[in-house]
Amino acid sequence: MTGKPKIALYWCSSCGGCEESVIDLAEDLLTVTAAVDIVFWPVALDFKYKDVVAMNDGEITATLINGAIRMGEQEHMAKMLRKKSRLVIAHGSCAHLGGVVGLANFYRREDLLSRLYQEVPTINNPQGILPQLETIESGRKVKLPDFHDTVKTLDQVVEVDYTIPGCPPTPELIKEAMMMVLEDRLPPRGSVLAEKKALCDTCPRRDSKPDKLRITEFKRVYETEWDPEKCFLAEGIICLGPATRGGCNARCINANMPCRGCFGPTDDVRDQGAKSSSFLASIIDVTDKEALKKIVDAIPDPGGLFYRYGLASSILKGKMTRGRS
Amino acid sequence: MAERIGVYVCECGPNIKDAMDLDEVVTFVQGLENVVLTKAFGLLCAQEGQELIGKDIKEHDLTRVVIAACSPKEHEKTFRQCLEKAGLNPFLLQIANIREQCAWVVKDKSLATDKAKAIIHAAVRRVAYHEPLEVKEIACQPHALVVGAGMAGISAALTLAQKNRKVYLVEKLPCIGGKVACYEDVFPSLECASCILDPILDEVLHNEHIEILTLTEVQEVLGFYGNFLVKVTKKARFVDTETCIGCGACLETCPVTVKNEYNEGLDERKAIYIPYAGALPNVAAIDKKHCLRWQGEACSACREACPFGSITYEDTDQVRQLRVGAIVLATGFDLFDPARAPQYGYGKVEDVYTSLEFERLVNSTGPTQGKIVLRNGQVPEKIALVHCVGSRSGKFHEYCSTVCCMYLLKFAHQVTRQLSGVSILGFYSDLCLPGKEAQGFFNKISQEGNIQWLHMKEPDSIEITQADGKTLIRFTDVHGSPREVTSDMVVLAPAMEGARDAGAMAQIFDISQGAGEGFFAEENSQIAPVSTAIEGIFIAGCAQGPKDIQSSVAQGQAAAGRILSRLVPGEKLALEPVTAEVDEDLCCGCKLCVGLCSYKAITCDNLKNNVAINKVLCRGCGTCAAACPSGAIKAHHFTDTEVSEEIRGLLRQG
Structure with a gap:
């Protein structure tokens, strides 16, 4: 063991994209690994759970956890890593806001399980067995982690010191976060390590935005062709850039697609989805009832659009049912 | 947060005391975080109540006060003053309305007690986050601009001038007086219009405080209440107003003849003209569009004829910048086009006239010197008066134009007086005769001449055609039967609409217009009928909606009154302290708020890529703060924290 700072990386309920974003550091990964000791990274390196448990509390300088918390095992790991780490950094949209996996909060656990294990046409489960916490297999008791009722963000389970936002975060932001840790120049605790202002501030199409924005029709991207130089909102295409923290290098915009909000809200906004629907509603330039209905109907899945990344962290958090935790 | 909150629960006589268990409420409040003092009191708004609060603030070092009593609409001001007197910022107060929203509406005593607790808890949670707000003042410009020199405009101008205010009275026509100056008589007094109007117009013309700008139109308005900068263009008249006495010598020699719009196109005028005999100021004007000199010809007939050397071909349009504190828009009306x-x-049947055409026809300075004749010069024996043309109709305007019944009665009187034996047909579906004079006027005129009232099924159950040299009127009567009559002359009463250029005016001044009818939208039709959403811009007369002379004068004077009461020379203008503010460090320049502000208070700095809210214009409505997608706009006194704490308190979350 050297005296270098220790870093751990862990994944919870996620797609693996955040892990990939670390790999996307490319040569910079070498710079980072030269400066630190990676002590735990299940997706890439062969350290064991017991190795970490054996460490002293606070021995790890920083742990990056990506993914939301849905399983008992994830909660356990998060809590264990919290104990062992000086800093816990939420890495990516799922850890930060619940992410796409958080959309599952629109359904109850029972509905998800029965759909997945009993109803989908491709399932072959004639006895209709649902996942169990324990089972006897060849005379041995096998345990499975439990499946929580609700998807939670990392900071709903453990204290989080910093957040690197994005689905996935850019390699630049990951590298900068690492350097902040190494060079001891971290901003106040709780900060989201990206821009302070919303995306419009750095949007390459900023100058094409009209001074008075008014929308009479929402167009979906498959329905229309748009000017690749012009502000999406000015073209009637929903873009959540104004309600989304900047710092993503406008990746989607540069790929000629509107912002979907993965960096989450800015510091002073409590609920990104509510803000998004509120700002869009305020620029609808229609008063006639029929026309209003038409324009609202042009958004078939408002939950999926406005809360794509932020449902688990929103005020309502999902479909409310009695007794839900 | 360690605030020292004092909570006062008002018994409001038996109003609150009897509706709930006050002891339980007080005990509950005493246990709330930050609450250091809780008192129930008989009548807080009384002198003793106010004194008690003031004394407690000082003795107990209170930093916040909650008054659980009546609606803030009733006594918020009273208690704010009470805090201020005791040296506490007045905005560190929160009213918990446990009378209107609780005692008066919840019958069950224990439910009312619970609800009062929740409401007070909400106020206690909220007030801890209140910020002290400062009432700022700015210097203001006491001068005013009045646009439109009709009855409403001149009434406003004269009222303002009485208090020695400088008034710029802008009129796009060469003369002042508006539509009324074109009438022979006015209802219901049947007095001669010019006898009433001319002395007033003289007063306007000779008032040292009123600067009349005829042939002038507003181009641009910048600034805000107390400090508007208005750009106007005064079109060249080509006649020196100082030396011209309106002798008319030039009119006789001018070789160009065009339709006279001032007589509703019923006769002709010259390219140099005086709109109508008696028009004020009595000065000629050259119509550049038709004068030969601007068609490339070397005519100077008028200059040669003028005995006073008043013709000034070298005149040019003048742009002027006017600094004023407030603006009255009194741009009047135009008629619905019955075509x-x-x-x-x-337009197809020869002797069908609009009411304004008939006003000129019957006017002694009009095209026939007041003789009521058909286009072929013959005297009509039968005249039809048609009510509600385009008014009260599903197809055009839903509203009643309010004055047509009255002026058609006036026409009936004028016709009867001039043509003995004439018969009058009144086509109506309903008559609008409200107020203290109209019904009496109707009764009087109905008995005066030979009027036959023809009651139609609907306002537009009528068709007018030309048949065998006669004007044929087919209509459906009130019983649903088709009927027809002939008439020599038909006078239509078309709906009143906002002036044709009202749309352009609305854009320049950034005020709203009603859809379709063109009238300017008032701030509140019941309690703020002459103000608009833009502070300092007032509307008066028919620009606001159809009305008679009396109401136009009243509105003009009302608008002037609003200005006189607030824009006092030497006094500063107190600004609304509850406003919105932009955090430049958070604003991403998305500009969504700019178009949402009804008060034009938000401007965008494209270079700095952020927006700014003008404190003078902002009225704290909160629209921008709600819309701001990145939380960069904060609505003072209604911050997210204040509101969410209030909700938490209401839901009694810890």
């Missing part, structure tokens, strides 16, 4: 409803035969 849009072909059933009335207007």
Whole structure:
């Protein structure tokens, strides 16, 4: 063991994209690994759970956890890593806001399980067995982690010191976060390590935005062709850039697609989805009832659009049912 | 947060005391975080109540006060003053309305007690986050601009001038007086219009505080209440107003003849003209569009004829910047074009006239010197008066134009007085005769001449055509039976609409217009009928909606009153302290708020890529703060924290 700072990386309920974003550091990964000791990274390196448990509390300088918390095992790991780490950094949209996996909060656990294990046409489960916490297999008791009722963000389970936002975060932001840790120049605790202002501030199409924005029709991207130089909102295409923290290098915009909000809200906004629907509603330039209905109907899945990344962290958090935790 | 909150629960006589268990409420409040003092009191708004609060603030070092009593609409001001007197910022107060929203509406005593606790808890949670707000003042410009020199405009101008305010009275026509100056008589007094109007116009013309700018139009308005900068263009008249005495010598020699719009196109005028005999100021003007000199010809007939050397071909349009504190828009009305409803035969049937055409026809300075004759010069024996043309109609305007019944009665009187034996047909579906004079006027005129009232089924159950040299009127009567009559002359009463250029005016001044009818939208039709959403811009007369002379004068004077009461020379203008503010460090320049502000208070700095809210214009409505997608706009006194704490308190979350 050297005296270098220790870093751990862990994944919870996620797609693996955040892990990939670390790999996307490319040569910079070498710079980072030269400066630190990676002590735990299940997706890439062969350290064991017991190795970490054996460490002293606070021995790890920083742990990056990506993914939301849905399983008992994830909660356990998060809590264990919290104990062992000086800093816990939420890495990516799922850890930060619940992410796409958080959309599952629109359904109850029972509905998800029965759909997945009993109803989908491709399932072959004639006895209709649902996942169990324990089972006897060849005379041995096998345990499975439990499946929580609700998807939670990392900071709903453990204290989080910093957040690197994005689905996935850019390699630049990951590298900068690492350097902040190494060079001891971290901003106040709780900060989201990206821009302070919303995306419009750095949007390459900023100058094409009209001074008075008014929308009479929402167009979906498959329905229309748009000017690749012009502000999406000015073209009637929903873009959540104004309600989304900047710092993503406008990746989607540069790929000629509107912002979907993965960096989450800015510091002073409590609920990104509510803000998004509120700002869009305020620029609808229609008063006639029929026309209003038409324009609202042009958004078939408002939950999926406005809360794509932020449902688990929103005020309502999902479909409310009695007794839900 | 360690605030020292004092909570006062008002018994409001038996109003609150009897509706709930006050002891339980007080005990509950005493246990709330930050609450250091809780008192129930008989009548807080009384002198003793106010004194008690003031004394407690000082003795107990209170930093916040909650008054659980009546609606803030009733006594918020009283208690704010009470805090201020005791040296506490007045905005560190929160009213918990446990009377209107609780005692008066919840019958069950224990439910009312619970609800009062929740409401007070909400106020206690909220007030801890209140910020002290400062009432700022700015210097203001006491001068005013009045646009439109009709009855409403001149009434406003004269009222303002009485208090020695400088008034710029802008009129796009060469003369002042508006539509009323074109009438022979006015209802219901049947007095001669010019006898009433001319002395007033003289007063306007000779008032040292009023600067009349005829042939002038507003181009641009910048600034805000107390400090508007208005750009106007005064078109060249080509006649020196100082030396011209309106002798008319030039008119006789001018070789160009065009339709006279001031007589509703019923006769002709010259390219140099005085709109109508008696127009004020009595000065000629050259119509550049038709004068030969601007068609490339070397005519100077008028200059040669003028005995006073008043013709000034070298005149040019002048742009002026006017600094004023407030603006009155009194741009009047135009008539619905009856040709849009072909059933009335207007423009096709020879002797169908609009009411304004008839006003000129019957006017002694009009095209026939007041003789009521048909276009062929013959005297009509039968005249039809048609009510509600385009008014009260599903197709055009839903509203009643309010004055048509009255002026058609006036026409009936004028016709009867001039043509003995004439018969009058009144086509109506309903009569609008409200107020203290109209019914009496109707009764009087109905008995005066030979009027036959023809009651139609609907306002537009009528068709007017030309048949065998006669004007044929087919209509459906009130019983649903088709009927027809002939008439020599038809006078239509088309709906009143906002002036044709009202749309352009609305854009320049950034005020709203009603859809379709063109009238300017008032701030509140009941309690703020002459103000608009833009502070300092007032509307008066028919620009706001159809009305008679009396109401136009009243509105003009009302608008002037609003200005006189607030824009006092030497006094500063107190600004609304509850406003919105932009955090420049958070604003991403998305500009969504700019178009949402009803008060034009938000401007965008494209270079700095952020927006700014003008404190003078902002009225704290909160629209921008709600819309701001990145939380960069904060609505003072209604911050997210204040509101969410209030909700938490209401839901009694810890």
